[in-house]
Amino acid sequence: MERRAFLQDLIGTAAALVAPPFAQAKVTKHKPGMRYLRPPGALDEDQFLGRCIRCGQCGEACPNRCIKFFGTENGLLSYGIPYITPREQACILCMKCGDVCPTGAIKPVKRLAESILSEVDMGKARVDKSLCLSYQGKSCGVCYRACPLQDVAITVGWMEQPHVQAACVGCGLCERSCIQIPQAIKIIPNYS
Amino acid sequence: MQKHLNKLRWVSLSLVFSMLILLPYLSVYQSFIAAHAYDLLLPSEKRIYDVMEWLTPFVGDPEKELDMVKGTTWSGTFFGLKLSDPLAIVGQSAAGLQVYWPFVLTGLIPVIFTVLFGRFFCGWICPATFLYELNTNLGAWLQRADLPIGQRRFDRRLKYLVLFSGLVLSMLSGSVLVAAIYPPAIIGREIYYAIALGGFGVGAVFFVLTLLFDLFVGRRGFCRYLCPGGALYSLLGRYRLLRIKREVKICNDCLKCTAICEFELDPMRDDFGQECNNCTACIAICPTDALSFTLNYKDMPVQGPGHLGHEYNELKISGTKQKKDVA
Numbered sequence: 001m002e003r004r005a006f007l008q009d010l011i012g013t014a015a016a017l018v019a020p021p022f023a024q025a026k027v028t029k030h031k032p033g034m035r036y037l038r039p040p041g042a043l044d045e046d047q048f049l050g051r052c053i054r055c056g057q058c059g060e061a062c063p064n065r066c067i068k069f070f071g072t073e074n075g076l077l078s079y080g081i082p083y084i085t086p087r088e089q090a091c092i093l094c095m096k097c098g099d100v101c102p103t104g105a106i107k108p109v110k111r112l113a114e115s116i117l118s119e120v121d122m123g124k125a126r127v128d129k130s131l132c133l134s135y136q137g138k139s140c141g142v143c144y145r146a147c148p149l150q151d152v153a154i155t156v157g158w159m160e161q162p163h164v165q166a167a168c169v170g171c172g173l174c175e176r177s178c179i180q181i182p183q184a185i186k187i188i189p190n191y192s
Numbered sequence: 193m194q195k196h197l198n199k200l201r202w203v204s205l206s207l208v209f210s211m212l213i214l215l216p217y218l219s220v221y222q223s224f225i226a227a228h229a230y231d232l233l234l235p236s237e238k239r240i241y242d243v244m245e246w247l248t249p250f251v252g253d254p255e256k257e258l259d260m261v262k263g264t265t266w267s268g269t270f271f272g273l274k275l276s277d278p279l280a281i282v283g284q285s286a287a288g289l290q291v292y293w294p295f296v297l298t299g300l301i302p303v304i305f306t307v308l309f310g311r312f313f314c315g316w317i318c319p320a321t322f323l324y325e326l327n328t329n330l331g332a333w334l335q336r337a338d339l340p341i342g343q344r345r346f347d348r349r350l351k352y353l354v355l356f357s358g359l360v361l362s363m364l365s366g367s368v369l370v371a372a373i374y375p376p377a378i379i380g381r382e383i384y385y386a387i388a389l390g391g392f393g394v395g396a397v398f399f400v401l402t403l404l405f406d407l408f409v410g411r412r413g414f415c416r417y418l419c420p421g422g423a424l425y426s427l428l429g430r431y432r433l434l435r436i437k438r439e440v441k442i443c444n445d446c447l448k449c450t451a452i453c454e455f456e457l458d459p460m461r462d463d464f465g466q467e468c469n470n471c472t473a474c475i476a477i478c479p480t481d482a483l484s485f486t487l488n489y490k491d492m493p494v495q496g497p498g499h500l501g502h503e504y505n506e507l508k509i510s511g512t513k514q515k516k517d518v519a
Contacts, residue, residue, distance in 0.1 A: 004364070007364055008364055050288035055266050055268070059384070060215070060388070063223050063255070071393045077365055079372045080372065102274050
């Protein structure tokens, strides 16, 4: 996005000459502290905001109804942009949203393990060992059983202790299924 | 014959609007089907399921077949054909600083239709027009009850400035901002939020504000002066082929067409310009059938006052009743 940076600098410099406080206001893409995922196959955050036209078809196509849309809580620029809160409803990797997206903000990805593994990157799961039951000596393994890419994205060891592998695509089904409150396994979104 | 086009237009507007309500329900129905859990639905959800099942009698596999029609007027799929609003394409190209061809092509058919028929989207399809025209009627009732109604007028060119600044801001912020202030996009989105996601969002507040603006500041104010999509359609339809023409010989200068025009145009003085949305309200109200559609790439030059009711010795009008008392 060099051109945009250039344009913003240009306006910023002009604004700094005319009205110094205006130049201080920076365009924020997402608030720190808000954790959400983009639909599977979404472009990088910078490109995604420029591509998404807020038509809402991804949410309409989602059979699991996990795709929700921002109001103004994440800033004015995010109004109408799709996101997923995995703890409430996680992505089942059906890949329907990529097929309906008219602008390619969400890439169309075939519903096959290989193409999902290579093209989807919503984030990566991280286990909090101080919360996870299996790491406290109470064999659980629910996250492993919820994972659609079992033994590839997540493996279990002694006492069903989960180990997240590099192949994890971040669909969030493990976070959704975790029986601990708060959840012991969380998706760290790829843009943070 | 053309007098009835206005009724056809209302049928078209209501159909589009009811589709925007039906499609979210169908989407909810599809998600119930995907879950295979009819017995676990709440009673209200069961009612949605049953009604939608009854409304789609010849659909064997709703999960796949109902995907044929999806989306809103902003961008949607219509029997496999992806269509998008030209403003979505211009806004996205500005925000992304690049032209994404698969998306640009989805706007080809709307653009061709706009070049031929002008701002027809505003008059015949736009779901916001449906509500704005009802709002105009509400305003007329309020006026009859002696309540204050906005009669202010602004410069119609203001909307081109809104379009331009919206695109520049989209370019600078890297986010399609025009989508946030374009009423048809907001309506499609908010109806979906209300039905499928549990409640109206912030866009509904903006839309209600535009309704109040129309009511208490200026009639149809948002469409006339502020709508960025209307501005784009006006520019695209500048040399449209389908225009309304006044037959000066049978016009009786009653001024009803100018009073009814939602877009502040002046059909009685041959002033249509690029703003006319071919809504045919003036054709429907004309008492002497002086207005009709014609094929031409530019408007008639000003023809002067209508001849009906005036004494022109070479004039002989047949088939229409003359009214001597109308000046």
